[in-house]
Amino acid sequence: MDFPADRLVFGPDDVDLSRSPLAGHLDAETFVLGAFNPGLARLASGNLLMLVRVAEALREPVSNGHVHSIRWDEGRYVRDAWPLELCDTADPRKFLVHGGSWQVMALTSLSWLLPVELAPDGLEVVAVHYDRAVAPHAAFQCYGVEDARISRLEGRWLMTSCSVSPERHSTTLYSSENGLDWRFEDIVLDHQNKDMLIFEGRIAGQYWAQTRPLGALYFTYPPGSPWRAGPSINLASSPDALHWKPRREPGLRPHADTVATARIGGGTPPILTERGWLTLWHGVEPKEIVGIYRTYWSILDPDDPSHVLESEHRPLLEAKPDLTRPLEDKMYLRDVVFTTGIADAGDYFIVASGEADLACRITHIPKSHFGL
Template sequence: MQASRPLPEARRCPANPILKPTDIRPTHPELEVCCVMNAGALRRDGVTYLMLRVDERPHPEQGYVSTAISREGRIEILRFRRDTPGLDTHDPRGFTLPDGRMYITVLSHLRLARSKDGVHFAIEDQPAIFPAEPYEAYAAQDARMTEIEGTVYINYSAVSDHGIATALATTTDFVTYRRHGLIFAPDNRNVCLFPRRIAGAYHALHRPMHAVPIGLNSVWLACSSDLTHWGGHRRVMAPRPGAWDDHHIGGGAPPIETPHGWLVVYHGANRSNRYCLGVALLDRDDPARVLARHTQALLQPVMPYERQGFFGNVVFTDGAVVQDGLLRVYYGASDETVCLADFPLEEVLSALLSLSANGDRNYGEN
């Protein structure tokens, strides 16, 4: 039996991080950009488009913890004394008040960047999508972009005190954007749309989040006739005990169609919250069927900018494109910057196909 092949080594862009907070103009004088990350990616007519997650926060004030929220598109600054009894600030991503109310420390919006070479990007001065709905009061973040029949579908996490839901917007020209509201209720995120119908239906990967300690945070598949109402849910992949993704997994980039199946780049974390990227291959006609899932991580946080930052030891992707035979993965590093890593596409597929040929699919439970 032929030995399984390892995944190719990541070719990190020498210019990494390719986008930093200092590259982004704040939306409001009272806010500063602290993070830019987790960009949705799309290659169209020789141009790479990134839909950036931009995190802003109020300028710091001694002795206070603060955040900004959106009230119908208007920014409101909230500040709380750090010495308040019962105030929990152990996680840099959020804080909890003594009465149980939870806030995240940033206000997120989506902003467009474009590039011909996929490395040097021009960033728009104004947001493409800014939190304007009640379900987006805390954030519109982590967009994925998928072109289906000439329309670009942008699904993103809508965050508020109601939880984390998934909203949908569309554009045909990256100038005007139409919102379609929520398509997955809280708590559900990491939605990745397939770029074409399968057996006449639209399909999406998604990751329900468990509020009770029953079950695993896994990747699921759903189908729809209109991209708004979803059903037919089936679990596709689960965390693997003892592996680098043993705590939780979720979608990363939207699936990429190849002659061998749907290539999926996903994220996974261990119990120390170390985030890595993995790859799997799904059946073209039945994407709930996993053909192969590599035991090796495609990308791990090893560089200083991946290990140290706003939330360290994290590589996380929302978008990948195929360009000149390369799988180009755009990823957030340490929840603070945008980076790029390239992989020869055929080598990635060969590594996955070697698992399938050996009968070693390594998908864990499904």
Template sequence: MVRFVEDLPVIETRSNSLLLKPSDIQPSRDDFEVVGVFNPAVAMIGDELYMLARVAERAAESRVGWTALPLQTLSGTIEIEWFRDVDLHVVDARVVALKKNDDLRLTSVSHMQLFRSTNRSGTDWEFVSAILPEGRWETYGIEDPRITKIESTFWITYVAVSPMGAATALMSTSNFVTFDRHGIIFSCENKDVVLFPSRIAGDFVALHRPNPHSHFSPPQIWLARSPDLIHWGRHEFVLGGMHAWEGDRVGSGTPPILCDEGWLTLYHGSNRSNIAGTVGCYSAGALLLDRDQPSRVLARTSEPIMQPATEFEKNGFVPNVVFPTAMLDRGDELQIFYGAADTCVASAQFSKQSVLDSLVRQDQSK
């Protein structure tokens, strides 16, 4: 039962655990360095856990006055292009803009690596395989997977980045040995797509994050429906950033789980940075959606339930980031897997009831 209260209780959480860090990952090439392993998707098969994590790499070589920008060619190899610093505008640690045309480029290129844990708590992980970018829509890398099991198939949404922008693509697997790619399902600019684990009123349902260049309103999360997981439409607004901690960015985090009270999910938000070349602090909140009308917000947290606090969350490639991307329902507890500072994979455990108790009822008359 959700106890909606005005004086929010302290969220009960166990100490956060650091699971993977860049030094645990072997670079894909001798001339590369791994700058981050983060934003993991997690699924369970029997007593084993499988994790798909984003691995970001960049050139190990440095040249004074120059910046190396990697990209994946259509032939499958990664090339390094060198640009003079004076010809670039630094957007943040992740992105630069070419001054000649304002085109954006990433300072690293990402692929995904699959890990397995035979420990149900997910504290020990072994490398299984790598999934590399493919084709023209993934020339700047593949990022931020989420896994949802629907019937007997695991569906994986992920971000495909190219000169066209950031789009969302789909792949699937039944065994985490072979993977089928299904192409782009949400065109640029759209990311942070999470799938619901069952049909609702006969439809597949997803939360997604349009990312328009023109900002007429605060950042938003929308909902879409599909007959087949490929073709999406009937879009509906779900929520916008209401508070300072989610005023600059807001997006889905973990695929929803069904509770007695409705669909429970975590989402991320970031505030605005007042320092040029940096991004704001990323935190996480909780959201409860109606089980039959999932575009209807029943309750949400007004304050974050997760904020950067540990050394590995506050310091890294992008400082001050907690970015939840997977949530396992363990009865009375929720195990959250998240990216920390765009550098590491970590996990935390919460009392499910304390998360539900932190929710603030929304005015349904609006």
């Protein structure tokens, strides 16, 4: 689907690793595996801010019969070594460590968040704020901080992120009074709950959020059900944005009649429109190791977000090879667009996505596309 503006605005070559939080810590060369999956917010100045996930990886992860990973350790960054014969390295983003009764893995990169300021239309970089980077600072995020999602409520910005460690794969909350300087609040969701999206507005006095618990086991729906068993987008509410209670009602669920959305997860924080809460989410079609990621949209009831008013089954965004062709030498994934931010721009929305787990994509989508 073609839109008025659709381009990559920031990528691996735009990151200065001499200013990385990891600079000077490791006795090995690193490179930017990807600069992608940006949270998006409108600043008081009118400019936009992307919080870009920078995946910093070892240039030579395999050496001397071992595969290596990067880990934060009490204020410094270190390299860990695993015997190559114990590991499965088929996925370029991670490696599996064999020998246990359940799946254990390590990442080939460590992620930190880089604030990148854009012009009001999102198509030009104004400044890169290395001094405001969000990086690991505790054991529960020793393998990195990933995939920021930013919501603005009542004059402040709230950012959720995934913090990765052997202790837990948790959702952590940050807040900001200006959208640039971020303060860590706390762990808000525990093990393996990803893609937490805080609604940009309260409902009946409560904060609301979409969540996406993960697991290795899902119970089947009955034969003939319109729903497919697997990861779904759930709902939670909170009096203070710190203490969250899952809602009883289901949120968005994958449909049984299409394999294109066999697995789903949250994309952009829901924003309130004249029709209801607009939410963009991703669907994954199984293919090879990673799958095909596309972006879809739904409108949710303004008073009861468990009630889906409309969903479009055609993808809103798909991976666009023309955009990444100049970065062909850096490509390690294909068929992936992962939408993570949205901002109002009058007659259109500015939508931010990660393209191929490699770079940041900005798309202008007319509001008329959503019936607005």
